[in-house]
Amino acid sequence: MTVEVAKHRELGLTDAEFDLIVEKLDREPNDVELAMFSLLWSEHCAYKHSRKLLRRLPTEGERVVMGPGENAGAVDVGGGYAVAFKVESHNHPSAVEPFQGAATGVGGILRDVFALGARPIAILDSLRFGELDSLRSRHLLDGAVRGIGHYGNSIGVPTVGGEIYFEAPYEHNCLVNAMCVGLAQQAQMVRAAAAGVGNAVVLMGASTGRDGIGGASVLASAELGDGDEAKRPTVQIGDPFEESKLLECCLELLGKGLLVSLQDLGAAGLTSSAGEMASAGGVGIDVDVARVPLREADMEPFEIMVSESQERMLAVVEPAKVGEVLAICEKWQTGAAEIGAVTGSGRVRVLRDSEVVGDMPVEALVEGCPLYDLEPQEPEGWIYGNRATLSADASAEETLLALLSSPSVASKRWAFEQYDSIVGSRTVRRPESADAAVLQIPEAGNAIAVSIDGNGRRVACDPYTGTVEAVLECAQNLACVGAEPLGLTNCLNFGNPEKPAPAWQLDRAVSGLADACEALGVPVVGGNVSLYNEGPEGSIYPTPVVGMVGELPDPNRVSGSGFAREGDAVSLVGPFAPSLAGSELAKLRGELQMGLPRSDIVTVAAACAAVRDAVRAGQLASVHDVSDGGLACALAECAIGSGLGCRVDLSPLLDGGCSAEEALFGEGSGGFLVSGERGALESFATDGVDVHVLGEVGGETVEVGAGDRGIALPLADAERAWRSLPSRL
């Protein structure tokens, strides 16, 4: 008994959880069963610290085709088509081995999307590293960017957008979140639920090896610390060519109606895919490990069941169609083996030839894990460090240059040029040319826009408001290209939920996410939770990453974010109330502390609607939302994007009670910087939306009047600062 206790603890189960397993089985689990339980009852698979919170999120909407619980969410885009999408983390594998960690993160999220029968049409990434002056951060950044490019470029899916932030709390625990968007004919979509007693279970794709045994599940469910090098063998190795064949093969099989259901093999491999398919379908599954094609002949049954070898899918097939399925797999040179059958037993049985080596009730294995309540407690004050890198008496020009060259604000061209952003011929707006990626959907006669966002620093200052802001930022980005939100996916990257402060952050953030989605009427159709993101120096910034997909009728009407014409008027539109709290400037000055001003979701939503309508009507020459670094940075970005300077005056903001610094560099939701003909810009006021004409486009300097803190910065200097990232890598 003592030996068994040690074993289950080593696998991450508590004594109480082990006792519960014994109770449900009415006996002690054998090694195969214990391995399977330990993975499906891990945080990564069971969501045992977050599932109760996630019930707060709104998940229903008229356009929802598939919601949480499927491999990915999907929304109706018209014409019989649906857009499927999901964001998922691969943080801990990337912290250990950034190239393969990021590559397989992309590979995994692609499989989630084509498992529904959707062809992947876009990838976006949300990355977080420590400060750029750290060698570790530069190493992780380089590896992750190469890994994303390696996988996405090789498989022919464009990487169309994303974001990268550099903050000290991510030093030991970087974040790599990948989002995939796919397009499906609704009639060809399948769910993951196994069905039809007697149907065959077919394993397709790569053979099964020892790579990644316990990888995602073990790595993702414990804090990082010393000895991470020893975990390197648990990081999976990606093979985009194998996945490319598997993708085409699966889409052909689904197009011909040959599959009953389909599920990818991700964390916990065959154990989770077989278990979850059986659970969703209310059936049982028999798996014969002797029929699983192996890379190494001497693998134990438990190893086969928990292997996280990449590029594998599990399908349920009617017996009469198995021959045709195998023939199409042969055509695509992708492996395929009938490894089991759907049963009416309600049990997952693992066999080795005729010998039963594991036998568990599906319900106990998949749904039996106890769910825990958090014990949240608000920390007393700012629990992260402060490091001043900019003197408080810097001039306004020096401040703007420092902000533009701050790695989180500076141009990410160095990264996104390493990604194929155009394959597939849908990319209407490439990275950094507009606030959201725009992809044409000729099949449905319209286009979609996609954005991903989440500023962890602001969430750390106020988890509720910071998360509301992340949702609003995405909604604003979509409005900038004329898109109306259809659905949202999220990845909740937090620290150890068993500790009071991360628990409080998680609890508040989920409430903010729920309230913002509710108020905007945007359903949450899927997501992922990544907890235990901590290093030796403590927890990461709480980082809810929000991915939003919207629809727009005519991609020809999309304007860019950069100014377009000399002489155009420049206006600030929306309920923008800038504050230095949690801003990039507060970070540079080492003045971060708790608290953010509340955002008024309803008025921001109204501004989004007005901007969206103006873009759709073709009334705006450029639109950019005011984000990191405030209005001064937004103005500089619009100017750099076009090579056209501007002359503006922020006195309307000063008259409203802002200080010059707040007007120039303050941050907050709800601000759009638009340019166009003066009459068109003034018409926003008739919609009841705040609008201030600030000045006009022209010249070769960025001239911003703000009381006694005015700026006159040559465009070339601004551009040099904003493009300085490569010189610091």
Next chain:
Amino acid sequence: MIWGVLQFPGSCDERDALHACSLLGEARLIWHEERDLSGVDAVVVPGGFSYGDYLRAGAIARFSPAMEAVAEHAEAGRPVLGICNGFQVLCEADLLPGALLRNEELRFVCRQAELVNAGGGRFSIPVKHGEGRFWAPEETLDEIEAKDQVAYRYAPNQNPNGSLRDIAGVTNEAGNVLGLMPHPEHAVDPLTGSSDGLKVFEALAGTRV
């Protein structure tokens, strides 16, 4: 004109090339195991990572059954266009001179580039590749320049990969086989960036670029 676009396992841009060709005539995909190109007037070997390209770009695809047929098609003087990976495959198959090495900066690069053709015409067409640095011995470079086989160069200061003499695309001596690293099939609609790529297809359709 009937266009045939090769499809290898691991091809990425075959559907884009098919779409581009369909704007100019009829177009169909040719599976890598097909040997019969009858009825096809012009062949496109598209971009991507044929057979994974884990060995050397194009090194395996050149041995495919379809490429045997493409070699015969080329020898008969019919048009063949290799784009990116297709260019690499055609070089590996000795249908075009030179070789494509890893980019000078050893990174994949995706950006819009300005090209100049032999007549001085300028084109805006995207590049996206990790192994696109055109290389050949000096005497070969002299020879292909003397024989007007350099079809496209990167405009000054636009060379994205360190290609020798800024070469972006070359033809065989007869002029019916063209390979280039930039992607004309991704420049067929102003909505997605530019429509200059159509001119590349049209030039090849006239078999002299």
